[in-house]
Amino acid sequence: AQTVTQSQxxxxxxxxxTVTLSCTYDTSESDYxxxxxxxxxxxxxxxVIRQEAYxxxxxxxxxxxxxxxxxxxxxxxxxxxxxxxDAAMYFCAYRSPYSGxxxxxxxxxxxxxxxxxx
Amino acid sequence: xxxxxxxxxxxxxxxGKDVELRCDPISGHTAxxxxxxxxxxxxxxxIYFQGNSAPDKSGLPSxxxxxxxxxxxxxxxxxxxxxxxxxxxxxCASSLPPQGWAEAFFxxxxxxxxx
Numbered sequence: 671a672q673t674v675t676q677s678q679x680x681x682x683x684x685x686x687x688t689v690t691l692s693c694t695y696d697t698s699e700s701d702y703x704x705x706x707x708x709x710x711x712x713x714x715x716x717x718v719i720r721q722e723a724y725x726x727x728x729x730x731x732x733x734x735x736x737x738x739x740x741x742x743x744x745x746x747x748x749x750x751x752x753x754x755x756d757a758a759m760y761f762c763a764y765r766s767p768y769s770g771x772x773x774x775x776x777x778x779x780x781x782x783x784x785x786x787x788x
Numbered sequence: 789x790x791x792x793x794x795x796x797x798x799x800x801x802x803x804g805k806d807v808e809l810r811c812d813p814i815s816g817h818t819a820x821x822x823x824x825x826x827x828x829x830x831x832x833x834x835i836y837f838q839g840n841s842a843p844d845k846s847g848l849p850s851x852x853x854x855x856x857x858x859x860x861x862x863x864x865x866x867x868x869x870x871x872x873x874x875x876x877x878x879x880c881a882s883s884l885p886p887q888g889w890a891e892a893f894f895x896x897x898x899x900x901x902x903x
Contacts, residue, residue, distance in 0.1 A: 714897075761830065
């Protein structure tokens, strides 16, 4: 089974600054999908960004970008120009294309609580 | 509907009572997941449905927990004889079949409080 580790339970950043959230994973598969989800206090999980493992180019979505290091099994999220609305829990997730879903199909890390200081 | 809908949004129940939580997935999404999220914790997998295949129940914590789904429509998660440790947010997600991207879309969850 795959595992996803987020080693930072909480991070704090000043508004307008840049912050990086770390995520590492363990897998024996060569192709897979990685996601970052945001969960604000409303509880709604929102997809922030995604990366397909066979693509070497790092994904970017406006102020959000990833640093995907396949050999190191690392998938960090960089948030530039942090805004108050970015405050939330951030979850890193791994999806296997082979398991067909279920317990091993979509695995989440324990999350990082991001605080934005005004 | 446009998104995954869960009801009720909040539920307070007395210890020992049964509760039923409902998830209405996005139309056409054959895959459906239930997760439990305790306060300040990550997502704990409970059960997975994919079309008409037998569900993956490997995450259900005890036989007090059960879930049903008819075809590709609504799913209900039932917790019998609720205990205080069952207090959590229960999240439902749906997706297209797990091929390619198959991004999971989440509902807003049901916050269950057992008193």
